[in-house]
Amino acid sequence: MSARLDRAALTAMRDFERAALETFAPRVFCCSGTGCHATGSIPLIEALRQEAARQGGAVQVIETGCNGFCALGPVVIMQPGGVLYCKVRAQDAADVIASAGGRPVERLLYRDPDGNAVAGMDSIPFFALQRPWILRNKGRIDPENIGHAVAHEAYQGLAKALFDMTPERVVEEVRASGLRGRGGAGFPTGLKWKFAAASPGDVKYVLCNADEGDPGAFMDRSILESDPHAVLEGMLIAAVAIGSRHGYIYCRSEYPLAIHRLTVAIGQARELGLLGENILGSDFSFDLEIYQGAGAFVCGEETALMRSIEGRRGMPVPRPPFPAQQGLWGKPTVLNNVETFAGIGAIIRLGAACHAGVGTEGSTGTKVFALSGDVNNIGLVEVDMGTPLSVLVNDIGGGVPGKRKCKAVQLGGPSGGSIPAHLLDTPVDYEAITKAGAIMGSGGVIVMNDRTCMVDMARFFMDFIQDESCGKCTPCREGTRRQLEILTRICEGKGEPGDLRALEDLAAVITDASLCGLGQTASNPILSALRHFRGEFEAHIAEKRCPAKRCVALLKFEVDEERCRKCGLCFKACPAGAVEWAKKKTARIDREKCVQCLACYTACPFDCIE
Amino acid sequence: MAPLNALTPDQLAQADAVVAEHRGTPGSLITVLRLCQDIAGYFPPELVERIARGMNLPVAKVYGVVSFYSLFSLEPKGRHQIRVCTGTACYVRGVREVLDRVERRFGVKAGGTCGSGRFSLEPVRCLGACGLAPVMVVDRDVHGGVTPDSACEILEGYE
Structure with missing residues (x-):
């Protein structure tokens, strides 16, 4: 299948691949994401393949990207039927293959909290309460097989953008969808594209930010590992919209599997003429390459990321000029996050209304969250914007393990804040979350139980921030370090009466006087903890007591x-x-x-x- | 007498080949450094100078980039690299206790290498495997759900 495709051939390929996927039954989909790799899915897939061959070869074993239910990995889904097996070992392979199309293997089924076995994926609250949109292909395609992606409509949005729409119409469609950047700040994507499209110049760049640095966030890694073509298609459509011929995906080197799958996907797309010269037989040409980061949190900031691609120290520069006017190598540049790009193909293919009609007025569509910490069902989930946090934590997440209670939920990583348990009815919506003292951020949701000390957590985040501060702006470089020192002292029982005031004063200066988002939001973990848990700080300082009993010195x-x-x-x-x-x-x-x-x-x- | 950590002629030749391949490609310094570190393991001064000369860049600029990014190391590493994730999920689930115990048990400080050269211990940024928290990666093996006890037990398996 090395022929270069035109539009008709792409559609024919889609129909052929879909028919092949549908007629070839039964099939076993085994998760092969980073999480399941660590719990043994590589030997499991090998064993499943051997067993399938030994039992006659009628069962097809498909290796998929992250299924999302990481806590119970390796996860296997049987089709048709949608039976889900959890924590499958290589020695279970014979039984799994034998059960294809027959009775499920009882011992491998998911158990609800009452101990009852649940066979169907759709009957498990973790899956039933989600709306897979960005993650629509997770766990049901082989990410290293472009045929599977094409069978599920990959590159149809690109074809529509190329042949049925003008670039202006593409930008307008994205604007109408209400899509806001999923990297954290929530800037309207269509507007960003409009600015870049309007900037004069022959050379423009499309960049994908896959430098997912927020601790506790793994949405982008999972998307890249399970559906890389969705990201490539989004970048291609952006390139059509702004008139770009070249792009980069800036990916953390900590994500080797994501880089591998992207490399394979790019190779396959090139072979079919979906990347390179004259894409789908049109006069549009675009190619892209992967740029591996070298470990600096600040490179998630757009201007720092561009400096890094230029081979320099990743330090932010003042805006304006905005990247849409002068970005990479001084040329107009569009930079979006992985999740943002992954949703573009479907918006163009199905029309803006399908996205705009979901979610809330100011925050449309769905959002992918990485649910982790003290919660039973750790994993990757996708819900409508506007869903209350409590649904995320208690219904999908299955609540806090053991007899402990939820104390707070941390959102937005080191730039975000903690929302206390009594505010869990807050909907996930950019504005509502900001009002509650956190930020939407990129989607890390970390549940903390009542043994978590909020002073200690603030110290943890400041330790991170002061280490990752690039050092360019003095208030951020020095101020965050002073904040860390004060918090460390408080945790060690050496807090003084004026400490909280000093923390707040420093926060005000750092926020006002820093150049980039890292510094401007650096004090959020402290401010949100002080807002909701001031009493805990006071207990540490005045009574030398840690109410959560977490600070060793106390x-x-x-x-x-x-x-x-x-x-x-x-x-x-x-x-x-x-x-x-x-x-x-x-x-x-x-x-x-x-x-x-x-x-x-x-x-x-x-x-x-x- | 060659210095203790001198690179072998073979390593130098490989590094030179990397530099030659990327010289002239704008923005390729970080890629060159990544590949050279894969070859040499770390950046002794002689290697920084050699790359700077090869890329036709000031040594200060190359050193500036090496010291900026946490991936690059100016110190040699132990035989086995322990990377302990210090992301939020791992922290909430008790990675601090794991780090403390590993430090004490193997006589290695976070960020350093133990005297025998057996282990380098590096607390790292979120590895994005929060479903397995707390996570410890030894060389290329990912170990999830580690406790202070199980971490030490796992490490005993690496000589």
Whole structure:
């Protein structure tokens, strides 16, 4: 299939591949994302293939990208029927293959919290409450097979943009969809394209920001690993709209699998004439390359990212001029995030209304979130804009594990903030989330239980920010370091009465006097923690007490004798032999031997380590 | 007498080939550095100078880029590289305790290499595998859901 396609041939290929996918039954889709790789999906796929061959070859095994249900990986989906198997091991391969088209393997089914087996994917709340739009192909195509993507309408939007629409019409369609940049700031995508299209110049660039640096965010990695062609198509359509011939995907080097799958996808697209000269037989030409980052959080900022592609230190520069006028190498440039590009193809193919009709008035469409932290169903989820956070955390996420309670939800990474549990009815909408003291950000949602100390979390984020500050603006470089010092002191029980005021004063200066988004939002974790959890800071400073019992320096490492149930779990957990315990005896900690590693504290189910 | 960490002639030849391939391509310095680090493991001064000469750039500029990005190292690494994810999800799930224990057990400081050269320990930015938190990567093996105990047990398997 090395022939270059024109539009008719693309449609014929789609119909052929779709028919092949539909007639070739039964099929086993095995997740092969980074998460499932770590839990053993590579040997599993090998075993499934061998078993399929051994049992007659009637069952097709397809390796897919991230399915999203990472906590229960490796995940296998049987088609037809949609039966989902969790935590499948290589030794289960024979049973899995044998069950194709027959009775499901009971022991591998998902169990609901009451212990009942659930066979159908659609009956599991984790999947049933989502609306897969960006992730529509997750877990059902082989990302390294362009035929699968084409069968599911890939590049049809490009064909429409090339042959049925003018570039102005493409920009207008994206504007009408209400799509806002999914990287964090939420700038209207159509407007960005309009500015770049209007900028004079023969050379323009389309850049894809795949430098997903926010800790706790893995949406872009999963999209690239499961559906790379959706991203390529989005970039191609942007190139048609603004008149660009060249693009770059700036991807973190920490994502080797995503880079590999992108490389394969680009190669296949070139071979079919979907990239390169005269795409689909038109007079439009565009090609792109992957640029690997070298580990600097600030390079997620658009001007820093462009400096990095130019081979320099990734330091932001003042705007204006905006990248739409003078971006990479001083040329007009459009830069969008992976998730933004991944949604473009369908908007063009199906029309703006299908996107504009979903979500809320100011925030249309769906949003992909990476749900993690203290939550049962860790994974990748996609919901309509406007969905309350509580649905995300409690219904899709299955709530907090064990008997602990949700204390807060952190959104937006180091530029964001924490929303306390009593505000979980806040809808996911750019404005509503900002009002609650966080930001939408790129989509990391980290659930924290009642053992999380908010002072310690603020310290954690400041440690990150001061390390990642590029050093160009003094307020950010020096100010964040001073904030970290103050927070560290508070966590160590050396807080002073004026500390909170100092933190707030520093925050005001850093926010006002920094050049880029990193500095301007650097104090958000502190400000949001102070807004919702001021009492915790005051307890650390005035009473030298950590209410969540997390700050080691403020713990006494004593067993509360009244609450101790004499279970001995702390004794078993202690690596230093510092816990004295015998059956039916209250445990006691020998402070001389104690290394303050918190193993006993973590092990105790009754919260009795003070 | 060659200095302790001198590069082999073969490594130098490979680095030269990388430089020759990319010389003249605008913006290729970071790519060249990434490939050279794959060859040499880290950047001794002689390598920084050689790349600068080959790319026709000031040494200061090359050094500036090397020291800016966390991927690049100016120090040699141990036989095995332990990368411990310090993303938010891993932090919330107790990666600090894992780091503390590994540091004590193997006598290695975060960001450093242990005396025997067996391990380099590096706390790294979010690896995007939050579903497996806390995550530890040893060389190329990803280990999810590690505890202080299991992390040490895993590391015992690497000599």
